[in-house]
Amino acid sequence: MIRDLAQEPGSVAAQADVGVIGAGIAGLVLASRLAGRGLRVVVLESGDSGDDAAGQDLNDVEFAGAPYAGATAGRERGLGGTSKKWGGALLPYLPEDLEARPNLGLPAWPVSFREVAPYVTDVERLFGVEPGPFEGIDFAAPPESDEFIARYAKWPKFSRRNVATILKDTIDASDGPQVWLNATVTAFERDPDNGRLTTVRASAPDGTAVTLTASRFVLCAGAIESTRLLLWLFETANGRRTPASPALGRWFHDHLSAPLAEIQTTRPTPLNRLAAFRFHGTTMRNLRYELSPAAQRAHGLTCGFCHISCTPLQASGFDDLRDFMLSLQRRRPNILALARAGRDTRFLTRVAWWRAVHRQLCWPDPARYDLHVVVEQLPQARNRISLSTTRDRYGVPRATLDWQISEQDVAMLRGFAERFAIFWKESGLHDLGEPRWAPPIEAIGADSVTGFSDIYHPSGSTRMGRDPASSVVDRDLVVWGVPNLSVAATSVFPTIAGANPTMMLLLFTLRHADDLLRRCGTA
Helix, strand or coil: CEEEHHHCCCCEEEEEEEEEECCCHHHHHHHHHHHHCCCCEEEECCCCCCCCHHHHHHHCEEECCCCCHHHCCCCCCCCCHHHHCCCCCECCCCHHHHCCEHHHCECCCCCCHHHHHHHHHHHHHHHCCCCCCCECCCCCCCCCCCCEEEEEEEECCHHHCCHHHHCHHHHHCCCCCEEEECCEEEEEEECCCCCCEEEEEEECCCCCEEEEEEEEEEECCCHHHHHHHHHHHHHHCCCCCCCCCCCCCCCCECEEEEEEEEEECCCHHHHHHHHCCEEECCEEEEEEEEECHHHHHHHCCCCEEEEEEEEECCCCHHHHHHHHHHHHHCCCCCHHHHHHHHCCHHHHHHHHHHHHHHCECCCCCCEEEEEEEEEECCCCCCCEEEEEEEECCCCCEEEEEECCCCHHHHHHHHHHHHHHHHHHHHCCHHHHCEEEECCCHHHCCCCCCCCCEECCCCECCCCECCCCCCCCECCCCEECCCCCEEECCHHHCCCCCCCCCHHHHHHHHHHHHHHHHHHCCCC
8 A cells, every 4th residue: 555655644653563664676575575475564755656856866875985876876765766777687606606705805605695596486486577587598409618608598578577566466465564655764762771773754745754663673775875874864863872893884885897808890780699589488587698607707807798789870660669669668658669660660560570580680781789787795894984064955964975885896807807808719709790899908998998887786785694893783683782683785795706797695585584474573
């Protein structure tokens, strides 16, 4: 059931077994699973049910280091959160990604992949994607080697990427979670005797407030906002004066990406057959080459992957068709974009033929083909989120983000490119075209690569671990020192590994939901 705090005649009080902060991917999935098993769940969401542009200013941060694009472009408030713009790639980390990597000084995660793997089928069912493996698939038999693994992410239909859409029936049900929109968290109260969080207060733009009391609370507000709120909690509602973990806000990192090479080809058709999206039942799949754990150890590299993209060189129905599909994800169908796409009958006919014959997306012609390289940024304690001296409209300090790309990060990008250039030649992929590296691989540097930046996968600032000295939450995502508060966001990941993090976030969120059910006696 959805309620809008901005429409309430006055301040209200709410009670729940579990209070969830954030109605994005993690928040709605967690709330729906808990409510479906009989728990009273209340969700506090800062945004509204649509595209509230005015509310997005609450995402503004101050930069003490390099600009971090994901702080604004990678976040969105409102029902569904960033799933309204999420690309859709579902791919789990490799089991080795969660293991210790002593050559890089990276300890093992406190949870093994085996413990979250059973939830993969739940995620596939939720988003309506086909079950089955993510590698070892005979899609045109792409070449592999000991150093590079061919993996295929699963992408839901655009209309099934927004969690507010796919969970609508559960949210609207009378026994579903109660979702408060326009409810921005502004204050916390803790029990002075045991440190437990007792009350969360959220405010609407007009000053109306909801005061939520619950047995347990979960921060699901995204990596940056969950960190900011946790910092604010420890500063203002410290209970027994238990200090925050020294790791809180630190170890912030992301994936780093750049289009490092243009594939010069006279054979666009076989390149299309290798790298374009494939349609497999209700699911789109795309090829990426991931650096194997053995190669990482041998060459002292972090995780990384690459993929080939296609950019039209002239206007066609391709862009209009994509814009229409994206509008379905945001639940605001752009009929004009569909009409414009329909005027390009030549392209649409070719697309339909290609899909029928090859079960694949047809790339436009002429086009540019770019090789995008993505590497894992090494966690550094100096990269951090802290509270600013400036405040938002509700009086809560804004986040200050001190983030830098190090020379070591650049070396990882350069090392990946070196290994992949050798693989491209030795695997026979050079028959499809030649990568034109710009700049040349040996000249790759932080200032020499165009478009070298984060890709909106923030991690690490509430990292999980085995003790409060080096981590913020334990293996069950419970905050050290606040025994009834947990965090379900990518900020709990100690490392960002070698794939898009959404699948892993969902796996840990579902595992945490079942843990909460056991703690509440309803499992």
